[in-house]
Amino acid sequence: MEKIQYDLIVIGSGAAGMIASIVAARSGKRVLLCEQQSKLGPKLKATGGGKCNLTNTLTNEDFMNSFGKNGRFMQDALEKFDYKSLIEFLNTIGVETHIPDGFRVFPVSHSSETIINALENEILKQNIEVKKETKIVDILCENEKILGVKSQIANYYSTCVIVATGGLGFSSLGANGDGYKFAKSLGHKITELYPAMLPLITKESWVSNCRADTIAKAQIRVDLKKAKKLKACGDLIFTSKGLRGPVILDFSREITPLLEKYKEVPLIINMIKGLNEDELFLYIKEYSLKHNDANIKEVLEHLLPFSVLNELCKLVGADYNKRFKDLEGTIRQNLIKILVSTPLTIVDHIGFEKAMITRGGVSLKEINPKTMQSKIIEGLYFCGEVMDLDGPCGGYNLQWSFASGNLAGELLN
Template sequence: MKKTYDVIIIGSGGAGMIAAITARKQGKKVLLLEKLPTLGAKLKATGGGKCNLTNTLSSEDFMKSFGKNGRFMSTAINMLNKDDLREFFLSIGVQTDTKDGFRIFPVTHNSSTIIKALEAELNRLEVEILCDTKVERLLFDGESITGVQTQNEKFNSSNVIVATGGLGFPMLGANGDGYEFAKELGHKVTDLYPAMLPIYVKETWVANCTADTIAKAIIRVDLKKAKKLKAVGDLIFTSKGLRGPVILDFSREITPLLEQYEQVPLLINMVKGKNEDEVLQHIKKQTALNPDANVVEIVSTLLPTSVSKELCLIVGAILDKKFKDQSGQVRNDLVKIIVNTPFTVTESIGFKKAMITRGGVTLKEIDPNTMQSKLIKGLYFCGEVMDLDGPCGGYNLQWSFSSGNLAGHLL
């Protein structure tokens, strides 16, 4: 005899668990299916294991941060905004805080706190949970969902919520099965790219600067067709490339270009937006204040010493000589490279370390007021499986919770 449920949820990330909780609170008989042995595997890795739940932006500014598709989120965010989310977690025993005035974490700064609380709430509500259970396909009669087929059995339901996430961190269960479910039922899935990840660059000198962070770096793509692409934030050097919040955010723009051009040239202003004239005036002022200082010492009033040394070497400056004693060409080149430091992106780490997937089930085929498919009755989507991703800083997890909550209402 087949088991029948009011709703079946596939995937136990933030979106899937809150969808199950919401649906159960509506009095629905709920089945939550997870192919891994435990719940919330990718959620455990969120925010470096600290679980950046959301942030303090207003709902309007929050949605704007997602770009042109941000308005799609209106109903979901209005139903469960940042304050509602904090109140929900408090109701299940999780206190939150915001030490930097922007990002909101559980006070423990430990994602296990969130997973344990959600799992306890699922159990309290008597949601049926099956782990180690992989869904092979969705069942439908041509117009409506009728259930799911797992490896071993069929489960009946007139409502299925796909909360399978994206392609990032495949070792945590991400394999894109949600996209396949959608395509099999006639949905369009956009091109998929890894996002929110470090990048590799051709310039080997970055390996000598790994201890340094550049605050408020301004990154631009040095391609005619991508001149408008720009990001501002903290930059960190790695042994083979670049990372830090600004790179994690901007990587969603770089990875599609890498596929198109193989290499992507960047120009990075590491001096808080100063132009060439401002940098030259700063150098002259510092030289007057420190007449015996060599060129590296002078440039180090603008940038970390390790970076200053590398830029001086690139333009052929003689390190133990003063700035004014360098050739005119070297002085000009040094000012230029300080203002616009060139980098060449050669590759990204790819989906194996991508926190987010850019792309997904096209939003045109999903009702933003319910998260239900416009093509198949009873089919719902939430979280990262949809074509909507935001920057680093609690945006994507808030969206997962909000969209999962909306889907769980089965409006």
């Protein structure tokens, strides 16, 4: 059998893998794209609930800061391919985008299918060879140089391989951690892996009675001595077992590592628009002066959904049908306190099966940020979520996948 030599082999057909393939092929390189699923872009299809929030309009500096201490690693990739470059690239392959809220960028169709179809069409146009339902089981390497890859049925040869396999999140869509196995087998360090961007489970069961309501701009902080600086603000939703909503999806990146270490993570939540105890007491006093007969429910219904108020009143023994001034002094104080600083305890999460992203990955110390090439193995490249970089909701992670994939795809240019 003829031994076919490719200029590049890409493992994984997410956003990073597809754009890397296209960028390399546009420069005349012979590219093989391998995907273990029957369709390309399986996880991309689920991005943003299928609406596909592609990126956002932050400056590169603010964008990198949103990723925390590792964010600076993205500088070279973003300088070559920021959100404006992504919009322009998508336009070249027939995808029209818009920014309905002035911040988040979507395809006009608000459908991830639009993005996947456009990328597939460009892959076809660039004569990229695609092998679906092809599971790569090993990367061939000799004397610290890449030779190709090994699938379950054949070997494919190239001196350049890009690992764009993603993380462990959404295992139902094919995520299995193969990229970490490949990297580790070739001498790379893998940092601790945690599920991120997922709902959290609380010890307290009363949250199940509040599922119909969303708390806007809830303020959350971790009540642990060594994690006092961890705070977040955003929309909060109660579930039958705990918490979700944008603020929880973002904050879960910080919670899951703490949960593994401490087993329980106490939170303090302000659900009343950030008012402190003095401000809340003044609000109640002024409202009660204007509406002398108003009970607690009527006074507070503009600050908090009744389902939540009802549960908090139960916790401190307050009758919401009474006027605030008619409560016992201790009960008044306890009600004020729990309204301002509601305690909840995170005891678990729903795992990688439903996690949108993975926190952790291939150590950035062993990857050249100017090329995405391994510092250990010649011809080995990484892009996207497989690396130790994860950001919040809002197009951050998808922009990083496209930017890093673009940079990796330039490897032979």
